[in-house]
Amino acid sequence: SIGPRPLVLCGPSGSGKSTLLKRLFAEFPDKFGFSVSHTTRRPREGEEHGVHYYFVDRADMEQAIINDEFIETAEFTGNMYGTSKEAVRDIQSQGRVCILDIEQKGVEQIKKTDLNPILIFNNPPTIDELERRLRKRGSETEESLRKRLMAAEVEIAYGLTPGNFHKVINNVDIDVAYEQFRDFVVEELKKQEAQGVHFN
Numbered sequence: 350s351i352g353p354r355p356l357v358l359c360g361p362s363g364s365g366k367s368t369l370l371k372r373l374f375a376e377f378p379d380k381f382g383f384s385v386s387h388t389t390r391r392p393r394e395g396e397e398h399g400v401h402y403y404f405v406d407r408a409d410m411e412q413a414i415i416n417d418e419f420i421e422t423a424e425f426t427g428n429m430y431g432t433s434k435e436a437v438r439d440i441q442s443q444g445r446v447c448i449l450d451i452e453q454k455g456v457e458q459i460k461k462t463d464l465n466p467i468l469i470f471n472n473p474p475t476i477d478e479l480e481r482r483l484r485k486r487g488s489e490t491e492e493s494l495r496k497r498l499m500a501a502e503v504e505i506a507y508g509l510t511p512g513n514f515h516k517v518i519n520n521v522d523i524d525v526a527y528e529q530f531r532d533f534v535v536e537e538l539k540k541q542e543a544q545g546v547h548f549n
């Protein structure tokens with residue numbers, strides 16, 4: 350492969366993925382990048398095609414999915430969203446590690462591609478603690494909370510199955526978890542550098 354391996358961070362909603370990624374970006378601003386997603390929704394004021402999203406119509410997106418161009422797609426409130434393989438390769442070709450915050454289905458999909466990702470699972474201490482974090486975040490209705498907690502049980506079983514991920518972060522204390530996450534990633538980047546991968 351041409352550039353740095355993409356980095357997949359997977360874990361239940363509320364397990365702390367965004368928190369870890371925010372810290373990683375803050376510490377190494379130029380080493381990582383997010384791929385640009387596709388969407389069928391209309392651009393909002395100030396949003397640019399190819400920057401915030403690739404704005405496409407539904408027929409084109411459906412055809413691209415049939416052509417197997419996407420790693421992950423989802424539908425929210427009547428609009429399609431997705432991450433294309435090409436968008437990941439764009440980040441790679443800039444010498445940056447493409448960060449992907451994706452769900453189990455996306456992990457299963459990306460494993461079938463030639464993108465050769467580093468796969469990390471962010472494991473919450475318990476379902477009860479996950480519930481506390483989500484309640485404290487204040488982002489969920491009772492209904493969406495229940496759905497997320499039910500999905501979490503399945504995701505954790507998948508995450509902890511040997512061979513599914515290269516690394517499991519047990520996200521109890523956020524500072525400890527971040528250190529483990531960062532050290533693992535930095536170690537991986539060093540290995541790739543030693544193998545001649547060019548980084549930004």
Ligand SMILES: Nc1ncnc2c1ncn2[C@@H]1O[C@H](COP(=O)(O)OP(=O)(O)OP(=O)(O)O)[C@@H](O)[C@H]1O
Binds near residue numbers: 363483
């Ligand atoms: N180790 C931790 N201990 C306590 N609270 C945490 C920890 N990690 C994250 N949090 C808090 O838990 C909440 C969920 O974290 P975050 O939003 O990062 O999760 P997420 O996995 O990105 O969720 P989603 O998939 O829904 O976006 C946030 O309010 C965050 O501040």
